[in-house]
Amino acid sequence: MNILAVQYIRPMEQGWSLPHLFKCEDGQTYVVKFINNQSGSGILANELIAYRLGNLLGLPIAPYRIIQITRDLVDMFPVLKSLDIPAGLHLGSLYFEQGTTSFEEVNLALCKNLYHAAGMIVFDHWINNWDRHIAESNLLYLPDQRKILMIDHSDAFFGPDWDKEECMDDVNRMDIFWGPLYEMFVPYIDSPDPFGHYVSLVERVSEKAVIEAVKGLPRQWKISREDVTGLIDFLLCRRKLVRGALEEVRDNFPIWTQEDHD
Ligand SMILES: Nc1ncnc2c1ncn2[C@@H]1O[C@H](COP(=O)(O)OP(=O)(O)OP(=O)(O)O)[C@@H](O)[C@H]1O
Ligand SMILES: [Mg+2]
Incomplete structure (x- = not known):
């Protein structure tokens, strides 16, 4: 609305x-x-x-x-x-007036919803969002609520100018993202299989839910129906790529047990 x-x-x-x-x-x-x-x-x-x-x-x-x-x-x-x-x-x-992107001033140990950090990493891979792991500016910390909050997915998918062809080129491969922002989460993501829950959620997202998510874009934004169809296929195909891609990210979490790696 x-x-x-x-x-x-x-x-x-x-x-x-x-x-x-x-x-x-x-x-x-x-x-x-x-x-x-x-x-x-x-x-x-x-x-x-x-x-x-x-x-x-x-x-x-x-x-x-x-x-x-x-x-x-x-x-x-x-x-x-x-x-x-x-x-x-x-x-x-x-607008979250108190929101800050200066994480050096934040004590993440006090954050109440850091359990979602693993989900953010899964999400960024699914939607091909390369613009969070390198830049702290796309995550807000709300000191009043002691919560993290994602913002800015402008560069997701293929950036502002994606089209059907670009989407189809990338349905079978997934880039791996790792950088300072994800690094910051490492000490706080310590359950044996933190990605598992979110990977399963992505794998279970229905076609209907993806279609709902991309529909109803204002005509004024001039996104063609064909390109939207390409994006739907892109998202659906990538659901099954996330699990494998996240295996590579796992190695950055030395505190996870070796047994769970097998
Ligand atoms: N909802 C919000 N509440 C509080 N601050 C926000 C919010 N959205 C954005 N900001 C602040 O404004 C900055 C710019 O917003 P955003 O990252 O969405 O824009 P952008 O133009 O895509 O930026 P970038 O330079 O990262 O491409 C954010 O880094 C953050 O500091
Ligand atoms: Mg930004």
Whole structure:
């Protein structure tokens, strides 16, 4: 369901896509990425689809909503006019004012939902999201709730410009991601088979659920039906690749028992 933006607040001053804050009709504030951001409307589709897929796995992910910005609102704010923001449907994530991406200041031992970290690694592999393991900026820590929360799936799948051909090229192979952000989780992921639960969830995601996750993209985002079909096939085929790929990531967790490796 779309939500109407009722008030412009300010630019976020962070992020390649130059998002801005808006107050919306539900009384909440959203970090809004515009259709005419420099990477194109594909990132809006990626964010929305990844949000829905993340929900399927029960992972903590900021709520994303399609945000309607009217011509009247754009006309009221010179900054929006100067950016040539089209009236219509953009995409916002619920703004967590206290959220921080500076993990060096965070004591992760106090975090209450780190058990989801293994699921995030599984999820990033499934959706081909290379942009979290290297950058801490795509995970928020909420100090008031003591929880981690995923944001920014703009570069998932094949980045903003994916198409059917690209999706079909990659249905049988999965890149392995490992980097500083995942490294940070290592001391806290210590059950014998932390990936197992999430890998099984991915494997059991139904075709119907994937179709639901990719449907209803606003026409204004100009994603063709054919490309959406390609993305559905890509996601369905990769369900069975995750287990093997995660075996390679496992080696980075020395505290897991050797027996479970067999
Ligand atoms: N929902 C949110 N609540 C609080 N802060 C947020 C939220 N969404 C984004 N931010 C902040 O804004 C920054 C930019 O957002 P995001 O990563 O989604 O944009 P981007 O343009 O894709 O960035 P990047 O430069 O990583 O490509 C984040 O790193 C984070 O600091
Ligand atoms: Mg980011």
